[in-house]
Amino acid sequence: MASNIYDNFVYSLTQWIHNGLYHMLPPVWALVVELTIIGLVFLIFYALVGLFLVYAERKVCAFMQNRIGPNRVGPYGIFQTIADFIKLLMKELVTIKNSDKLLFNLAPFIVIIASFMAIAAIPFAKGLHAIDFDIGILYVIAVSSLGVVGVLLAGWSSNNKYSLIGAMRSGAQIISYELSVGMSLLTIIILAGTMQFSELVAGQEYGWYIFKGHIPAFIAFVVFLIASTAETNRGPFDLAEAESELTAGFHTEYSGIKFAFFFLAEYMNMFIVASIAATVFLGGWMPFHVWGWTGFNQVMDYIPPSIWYIGKTGFVIFLMMLFKWTFPRLRIDQLLTLEWKYLLPINLFNILLMAFIVLMGWHF
């Protein structure tokens, strides 16, 4: 482990808070306060990242479409999304006649809780994790796929045929693409021999897995990008919304803050899959190191790990935005054909290839 000048910072900060709290309060209350702090930090982080991603997407798509994008509220329009969010907060919540009230109100929460839970396992820097499971990847995949329940409920309870079609499409899509996401990650797990995020990152100190695993790892990365774009319902796989066909798909009937929940969850899901891609394939917060180049490695270490993490995640997010604003949308049968006839066989073969390479020791 390279001695990183930033390694101890997070640890000493959390230790300081931890010790301070246990010093002042009885253990039960200290635990409650700690959990509350963690929850609040994540809540604020979640909202801020969501708002920033909405802004980033608007700027990226404006850049691709010969436009300027938001530029009125604040410098370069950075407060535009905050203004929009305040507007959404104040909007009336329209209740739909003959809708299933309970499920209708529950759906946005399920969607947002699913993405909120997934964020907990992601390492942002050394030691900067809410929780470091030994089955981290499995947990993230399991939790993030809960969101489809919310989407299906939203479509079903809205009492709107457009919503229902959108929800059914979404169900078929997410359940199918889940396989490819899982299997492409499995390819790397074979190489790494662990499912724990911290160990995955540590294993990439000298060479990210996309380089270490060369051909199969690269194939897995491409498959993961395609499948995760589909899993987050983003274009060109945004069939669940498909505004030119289904007006707004499963969230047609939602207004105000409930709509904002869906909107925010969509962007956070993008952030989560980009984080996983960055962590599993591109080394997460680990700086770019080359074996033997001590001077170079030290220079790289001066860049804080969180910056590395944000840079890599941002790169993947940028790729996903480029997809959305370039390609036309697929049709539902083509979407399923792509998964079941192309991605899945490629993936299965790829796993065998990776297993073979690991067995023969042909990786770096």
Add this chain to the structure above:
Amino acid sequence: MKEVIHTPVPSVEEEEYHINMGPQHPSTHGVLRLVVTLQGEIVKKLKPHCGYIHRGMEKMCEKDTYPQIIHLTDRMDYLSAHINNHAVCLLVENALQIEVPERVKYIRTIMDELCRIQSHQLWWASFGMDLGGLTCFFYGLRDREKILDIWEESTGARFLQSYYTPGGLMWDIHPNFQKRTKEFLKYFRKKIKDYERILSGNVIFRERSRKIGLMTKEEAISYGVTGPSGRGSGFSCDVRKHHPYGLYDKVDFKEILYQQGDTLARYMVRMDEMYESMHIIDQLIDNIPQGDYSAKMKAVIKLPAGEYYQRVETARGDLGLYCISDGNKTPYRLKFRTPSFSNLSILDHISRDLKIADLVAIGGSLDLVIPDIDR
């Protein structure tokens, strides 16, 4: 008691349900309402309900003089405003046997072709958007803006120009017109390559449009589908070739015909037509002769009693004007045979048993303009 009028609802088979696409729907490009009978996601039946933007244009024409009618025709197919104007002017000129100056013919032909290009640009933009490629929309509108700027300078309006009058033009072109048009052609020849790259060459787009909405030549003829939509099925129906007006008998251009009859063929026809239109303008733009911009016309135009029919090729197809005059300054009856109305009629036939996403693609490929359907 006043009886409530129910719109007839098509009969429902088991496991079928209806969806109202429109009158407010992103992909109908206006206030068209399609009652779609679906089975799951598969379109079983489709019934268009027209009339949401009906303005009684034909009836209004009965009390308007011929120069006034020109201003109404702008508002039918607003994307072919110049060409619609041209139809009324030709009707009057042919009825009165007026020979318009050569300069007028040149300018009208150039304007008509610019009109066709901008209409196809907007169609390309919205077709891309229908298929989910949102960036296309902005590319198309960006390039269309250049043509609108040229028009604004010469005709005084960007959208509904009413630039032609019986016998000539409202006023002469702006001195910059030729220069700017040539600049535009140079610019657009580069930009249309982007169109080809982002949509025509895209594998998703080709899979979405190939063998979707198949229309045979016989069907196109029997439903009266004209224009690029008909020519995508190999139906040679270009009025510019078969009944030339303006300078179309003198310039060299090809009638684009594709035999496949699917959505992709209709797309390719329009893309190639943009090249052909640019080719036509190339031949004319440097040779506009000097002279009057209008023939001498009487202050009050009266058509001799009788029946007249005039056809032009708009960006959407064959526009026919059938006029009965009783010798007054207003027509006794004027009937518009608009291309979009006939093109809409085949939508049910070609989109059956396809997915709802295909219906959107087919609707986009027919290039419907709703005010042109309803008049």
